[in-house]
Each structure stands twice: as structure tokens, then as C-alpha cells.
Amino acid sequence: MKIVLYxxxxxxxxxxxxxxxxxxxxxxxxxxxxxxxxxKDLPKExxxxxxxxxxxxxxxxxxxxxxxxxxFVDFRIPGIKVQxxxxxxxxxxxxxxxxxxxxxxxxxxxxxxxKFMELREDxxxxxxxxxxxxxxxxxxxxxxxxxxxxxxxxxxxxxxxxYAPTFSNKxxxxxxxxxxxxxxxxxxxxxxxxxxxxxxxxxxxxxxxEKNILVVENYDITPYLHIADIMISDTxxxxxxxxxxxxxxxxxxxxx
Numbered sequence: 179m180k181i182v183l184y185x186x187x188x189x190x191x192x193x194x195x196x197x198x199x200x201x202x203x204x205x206x207x208x209x210x211x212x213x214x215x216x217x218k219d220l221p222k223e224x225x226x227x228x229x230x231x232x233x234x235x236x237x238x239x240x241x242x243x244x245x246x247x248x249x250f251v252d253f254r255i256p257g258i259k260v261q262x263x264x265x266x267x268x269x270x271x272x273x274x275x276x277x278x279x280x281x282x283x284x285x286x287x288x289x290x291x292x293k294f295m296e297l298r299e300d301x302x303x304x305x306x307x308x309x310x311x312x313x314x315x316x317x318x319x320x321x322x323x324x325x326x327x328x329x330x331x332x333x334x335x336x337x338x339x340x341y342a343p344t345f346s347n348k349x350x351x352x353x354x355x356x357x358x359x360x361x362x363x364x365x366x367x368x369x370x371x372x373x374x375x376x377x378x379x380x381x382x383x384x385x386x387x388e389k390n391i392l393v394v395e396n397y398d399i400t401p402y403l404h405i406a407d408i409m410i411s412d413t414x415x416x417x418x419x420x421x422x423x424x425x426x427x428x429x430x431x432x433x434x
Contacts, residue, residue, distance in 0.1 A: 181208040182236060182255060184246040185216045188397035189375050190264050193247045196316040197262075198224060211236050211244075211255065219397060251279050258282060262313055267344075267415035268293075269433050281305050286312040315422055323404040330392060332405065336368040340406035342399060343430075344414035345374040351412035351430040356384045363390055370406065372399050374414075 181201065183194055201208045210229045212220070220226065230236045233254060241257035247264040249272070261280040267273050274293050282305060285291040291309040298307055332338065341359065343351045363369055369391040373382050386393050394402060399416060403409075409420040413433045420427055 179206045179243070180239065180241045180257075181206060182211050182230070182239065182241040182244045182257060183208060184211045184244050184248070184251050184255070186213045186246075186248045186250075187264070187375060188215055188219050189399075190247040191216065191219065191221060192317050192398050192400055193262065193264060193312075193314040194245075195221070196313050196320070197245070209236075209239055209241070211252075246280075249275075249277055249279075253279060260284060265415035266312060266418040267413070269413055270415075276301055276305075283307050284310040286310075314419065318400055318403065318419055318422055321400050321404055323401060326401050328401060328405070330394070333368050336366050337407045338405055339363075339367050339369045339408055339410060340372065340402050340420075341369060341410045342372045342402075342414060342416050342420075343374070343377075343412050344416075345377040350377075350381075355430075356381065359385070359391060360388055368392075370394055370402055372396075372402055 236255045244255050244257045245260045245262055247262050251259050259280045260282045262284050283294050294307045371385055371393045403420050409427045411417050412430045417427050
């Protein structure tokens with residue numbers, strides 16, 4: 179079996195890590211088809227020799243399956259197109275939008291499965307749905323925070339507050355929090371802010387000018403989920419990722 183792992187956004191890298199680890203221990207052959215952004219942040223354990231450099235090489239590889247966590251996939255690449263999703267944001271209509279790129283949807287749980295089975299009926303049953311769970315949960319639960327190099331000075335005597343808002347104009351909370359967070363910080367708290375890759379750069383710049391907060395730019399939020407004591411967010415699917423660690427979340431104007 180030949181598989182293409184189609185990764186367009188850096189935040190999707192952690193989603194694929196458990197799958198790459200499994201494929202490395204299996205008899206299946208796989209290759210990467212990556213955006214330039216992802217290539218620049220390629221995990222050191224991923225072999226550059228497995229990168230398909232262009233569409234021509236992807237066609238020549240002639241894969242059986244193409245797995246994507248994004249909303250889109252290049253239809254010109256051979257193989258059954260599989261959607262593995264980039265989040266658990268079931269409140270967002272876009273999560274359930276059929277864009278006619280995929281032949282198979284691998285769903286995270288019963289609620290999502292039921293929705294996609296209904297969509298399958300509405301679309302002449304041209305795609306299949308299988309409930310598998312979401313890959314990134316494997317990565318989150320198996321993450322080793324003790325061996326991770328955070329490269330930041332984290333006070334051991336303070337509670338760590340992680341503010342991680344979404345970027346969507348209709349659902350984001352960051353713009354209304356500009357100038358307010360500094361008034362919320364207690365002496366026994368250390369605040370870390372992690373913005374989505376697609377967040378408005380001007381909004382991010384405002385927070386970078388604030389004192390007593392740390393804005394991290396790592397594409398992977400998982401290390402900070404593990405060290406945080408509490409999360410503040412809005413209608414972001416990262417809420418579910420944090421809750422998987424059995425930790426409390428405060429939400430701002432969440433859409434259910």
C-alpha cells in the first residue's frame with residue numbers, strides 16, 4: 179500500500195506525528211506532499227528523502243491513498259482521498275461542509291459520525307464515513323513534557339494561564355481582550371498566549387507589546403497544554419484538546 183501524507187499547514191504537523199510513527203513500524207510505503215511552510219519546520223525525525231517535491235513526482239508515485247487534515251486536497255494526485263480533520267471544532271459549520279474533495283471521512287466520535295452519515299445521504303452516498311477517533315489525541319496523551327525543551331523561563335511558583343483564542347472573525351475573542359489581560363493577571367500567575375497560525379497579525383502585535391505575558395510562536399500548542407494549569411479560550415477546538423488532559427477551561431462568548 180502506498181500513502182501520501184498531504185500537509186499544507188504547520189499546525190497539522192502534530193496531527194500526523196502518530197501516523198508517521200505507525201507507518202515507520204509497518205510494511206506500508208508512504209511519502210509526504212508538503213507546502214513550503216511545512217517543509218521549513220519539518221520535524222527532525224521525518225526523513226527529507228520522503229518528500230515529493232512537486233505534482234509530477236506525486237503523480238509518478240501513484241499512491242493508493244492521500245490523507246489530508248485540511249479542507250482541501252489536490253485532486254490531481256492519484257489515490258482515494260481521505261479527510262482526517264485538523265480539529266474537533268464541531269460548533270463550526272465549516273467542520274461539516276462537503277467540499278467534494280474526499281472519498282472517505284475518518285470521524286472523531288459518534289456526534290460527528292452521525293452528522294457525516296446524514297451528509298452522506300444528502301450527497302447520494304458518494305463518500306464513506308468511518309469512526310476512528312482523532313489522531314492528534316494520541317499525540318497529546320503521549321506527549322513527554324519532561325523531555326521537551328521549552329526554551330522559556332517558567333516560574334515554578336506561579337500558576338500558568340494559557341490563553342489560546344481562535345482566529346475566525348465571527349468567533350475570535352482576542353480583539354476584545356486587547357488592553358484587558360494585563361488587568362487580569364494576578365501576582366501568582368504566569369500568562370502564556372498562543373495564537374492560531376492564521377490570527378490577524380495586527381492583533382498579535384498588540385499583545386506582544388504588553389508586559390508580563392509571553393506570546394509563543396511555536397506552531398505546536400501541545401507542549402503548552404501540558405504545562406498550563408488552566409486555559410482561557412473562545413470557540414476554538416483547542417478547548418477539547420485541553421480537556422482531554424482533564425484540566426479546566428474558561429471560555430469567552432462561546433458558540434455552542
